Amino acid sequence: MPHAILVDLTECVGCGACTTACQQVHQFPEVENPTMDAQNFTTLRAIETEDGEVYARQMCQHCQDPACASACLVGALEKTRDGAVTWAANKCIGCRYCMVACPFDIPKYEWASNNPKVRKCTMCYMERQLTTDLKVDAEGYVLDRSGERYDIDGHNVKAEDRDMIIELTTNADGKRASACSVACPMNSTMFGDRAALIGEAQRRIKDNPDTYVQKIYGLKEVGGTSVFYLSSVPFEDLGFYTNVGTENLPDHTWRVLEKIPDIVVTAGVALGAVYWITNRREEVRKFEQDVKNQRSQKKA
Amino acid sequence: MKQFLSRITFWKATAGLFLLGGLVTTVIRFGWGLGASTNLTDETPWGLWIGFDVVTGVGLAAGGFTLAGIVHVFHIKRFEPVVRPAILTAFLGYCLVIVGLLFDLGRPWSIWHALIYQNPHSVLFEVAMCVMIYTSVLALEFSPVVLERFRLQKALKVIKYVTPVLIILGILLSMLHQSSLGSLYLIVPQKMHPYWYSPMLPVFFFISAVAVGLGMTVVESYLSARAFQKTLETPLLRDLSKMMIGVLLVYFTMRGIDLVRRDALGFLFDGSFETMMLYLEVSLMLIIPLILFNLRNWGRSRQGMFFSAFSVVLGFMTNRLNVTMTSLEAYYRENFGVSYFPGIGELMVTISIVTLGFVLFGLAVKYLPIFPDHEEETVLRLDTKPENSGPHAMHARPVPGLNRH
Numbered sequence A: 001m002p003h004a005i006l007v008d009l010t011e012c013v014g015c016g017a018c019t020t021a022c023q024q025v026h027q028f029p030e031v032e033n034p035t036m037d038a039q040n041f042t043t044l045r046a047i048e049t050e051d052g053e054v055y056a057r058q059m060c061q062h063c064q065d066p067a068c069a070s071a072c073l074v075g076a077l078e079k080t081r082d083g084a085v086t087w088a089a090n091k092c093i094g095c096r097y098c099m100v101a102c103p104f105d106i107p108k109y110e111w112a113s114n115n116p117k118v119r120k121c122t123m124c125y126m127e128r129q130l131t132t133d134l135k136v137d138a139e140g141y142v143l144d145r146s147g148e149r150y151d152i153d154g155h156n157v158k159a160e161d162r163d164m165i166i167e168l169t170t171n172a173d174g175k176r177a178s179a180c181s182v183a184c185p186m187n188s189t190m191f192g193d194r195a196a197l198i199g200e201a202q203r204r205i206k207d208n209p210d211t212y213v214q215k216i217y218g219l220k221e222v223g224g225t226s227v228f229y230l231s232s233v234p235f236e237d238l239g240f241y242t243n244v245g246t247e248n249l250p251d252h253t254w255r256v257l258e259k260i261p262d263i264v265v266t267a268g269v270a271l272g273a274v275y276w277i278t279n280r281r282e283e284v285r286k287f288e289q290d291v292k293n294q295r296s297q298k299k300a
Numbered sequence B: 001m002k003q004f005l006s007r008i009t010f011w012k013a014t015a016g017l018f019l020l021g022g023l024v025t026t027v028i029r030f031g032w033g034l035g036a037s038t039n040l041t042d043e044t045p046w047g048l049w050i051g052f053d054v055v056t057g058v059g060l061a062a063g064g065f066t067l068a069g070i071v072h073v074f075h076i077k078r079f080e081p082v083v084r085p086a087i088l089t090a091f092l093g094y095c096l097v098i099v100g101l102l103f104d105l106g107r108p109w110s111i112w113h114a115l116i117y118q119n120p121h122s123v124l125f126e127v128a129m130c131v132m133i134y135t136s137v138l139a140l141e142f143s144p145v146v147l148e149r150f151r152l153q154k155a156l157k158v159i160k161y162v163t164p165v166l167i168i169l170g171i172l173l174s175m176l177h178q179s180s181l182g183s184l185y186l187i188v189p190q191k192m193h194p195y196w197y198s199p200m201l202p203v204f205f206f207i208s209a210v211a212v213g214l215g216m217t218v219v220e221s222y223l224s225a226r227a228f229q230k231t232l233e234t235p236l237l238r239d240l241s242k243m244m245i246g247v248l249l250v251y252f253t254m255r256g257i258d259l260v261r262r263d264a265l266g267f268l269f270d271g272s273f274e275t276m277m278l279y280l281e282v283s284l285m286l287i288i289p290l291i292l293f294n295l296r297n298w299g300r301s302r303q304g305m306f307f308s309a310f311s312v313v314l315g316f317m318t319n320r321l322n323v324t325m326t327s328l329e330a331y332y333r334e335n336f337g338v339s340y341f342p343g344i345g346e347l348m349v350t351i352s353i354v355t356l357g358f359v360l361f362g363l364a365v366k367y368l369p370i371f372p373d374h375e376e377e378t379v380l381r382l383d384t385k386p387e388n389s390g391p392h393a394m395h396a397r398p399v400p401g402l403n404r405h
């Protein structure tokens, strides 16, 4: 069942519980009003509008066909069946093409590190899979089912932090959810089944046409994503990326890449043919030259 | 003589200074990371090292497959003398591109991951594969020079036998990755300035690479002729220049049509930074070479041909830097209020890599049979006994490719 996140900006009071929860669950230093960087995967921007202050949340869109994953040459970024787009520390070579390719400029880099990681919101994917029944090794690190150390974006999880992570990613109903949605006191950020959340979003804008602009941001953008926003003011005014189009961005490159086999075969055959013909011509010319030489020698 | 000496020391001193700067930056880069050594940020993740050292560098090395194709596939044998320098440039070029890449990758030690974690949907994966295989192919294409020098006849025979296959493979690989460097940017249509974003980018990248490959060949032939007293026939250079101009005319016609079709001409008089950079690109790559080439006494002189080819090389660099850097400036400005300009360290490393290229090229020309007359010298010195060292010995020299009587 693919998951998604729905953020209803009309409910958001700008308390910052989501940004704090995100820092806590990843054990990052807590900063207020963070900007997006390698230690802050979500932000809130307070924007003055006619409707009063609106808090524009931003996080990874978890695109259905992510440009970042299509760009990554080693497949470190991956769209999981869960809906989350994750990053594998053991694969990444640090080319940063994902950062260039992402239409929402989401992936961030540990510029100060000598073993830098690409960091971005992963919809708390690995955090949500963490359970109490996993074994712990002699040094106190949680092990995954295959016996390797449990890895969250290149960091191993200590047994003593496990309960904290599980608590932050378990909602009131006892279901596992993203830390930001669990922390949200207004239920402005909702985590759940993608189809159900789309239905909920559609219901809200239909039932309250005076409250909402008639748009679910994230539904059509770049061919569809897994993070949706509802708002009472147009998304342009909130600094959302509204010019990203509705086409799957990886299609732009795939259209070229898929032609490669044809190009190789056609050009290969053509070059081979040219080589053969011109080579033959050269040989014939040489042969005729030799014959001529022999004749003239004989005459002489 | 004195003036000559002081000029040499001036250039040497300058080169030394750059190399020193490059060295210092290298220490910072690998000791303290990319943040400390570059102006790269989360907002501007790619800079000069990708834009110049990799994207431009690969293009500048395109002479290798172009000339190899002309001579060994189309059998236009009169260009034979420039094939070796072109392949040498290509081989050195690709090696230096890989050096540049090692600087830029955040985790250079894991570069080999591309071999095992393959993502066939990634343009960058295709580029990585092609560059890797092509560098090996170039090493093989270049190997006869070394084998000849050490007179390893058996290995030479094997290489000669597979040469046609190598050359065709090299051309195919080049077609793929030269164009794919353009395809890299197809995934960000909304970020780039309309002057440079086009669905045709891969085609443009390939054609302009062919043009600059020819241009580079003219430039380096002229420079090595001056530096090492090697001579190349002027008509040969003129033919190369002619081809270069022809390819450029095709290239700019296509780009013009593309700009019109995408309604991008409306910006031409907005006086913006991007427009200025486009003018610079077109002047250097097309207008100046065209004028020089058509001037009566310039177009026929070696200097004239050198300067027109050199202008194309500069224009080509401008184009690649425009695609990789200029075209994103407006996006950076509007979305983050920032702008990217390479830091002093980035510049130093890039200049050092280029300097290294010149030095290695010089050494290779000096010690290996790269240019034809040098080959004669070696042959004379090594092969010929004093008694038949006359004009006759020159004729007896086996001409590559013509030795099947």
Ligand code: SF4
Pocket: A060, A061, A062, A063, A066, A067, A068, A069, A085, A101, A102, A103, A104, A105, A106, A107, A120
């Ligand atoms: S928003 Fe960017 S980082 Fe997130 S999935 Fe989409 S392309 Fe990847």
Ligand code: SF4
Pocket: A071, A072, A073, A074, A075, A076, A077, A087, A091, A092, A093, A094, A095, A096, A097, A098, A099, A118
């Ligand atoms: S930086 Fe890492 S995750 Fe991003 S594209 Fe490169 S290899 Fe993939």
Ligand code: SF4
Pocket: A021, A022, A025, A041, A042, A059, A120, A121, A122, A123, A124, A178, A179, A180, A181
């Ligand atoms: S889903 Fe998890 S990682 Fe993403 S913003 Fe929310 S708390 Fe942070």
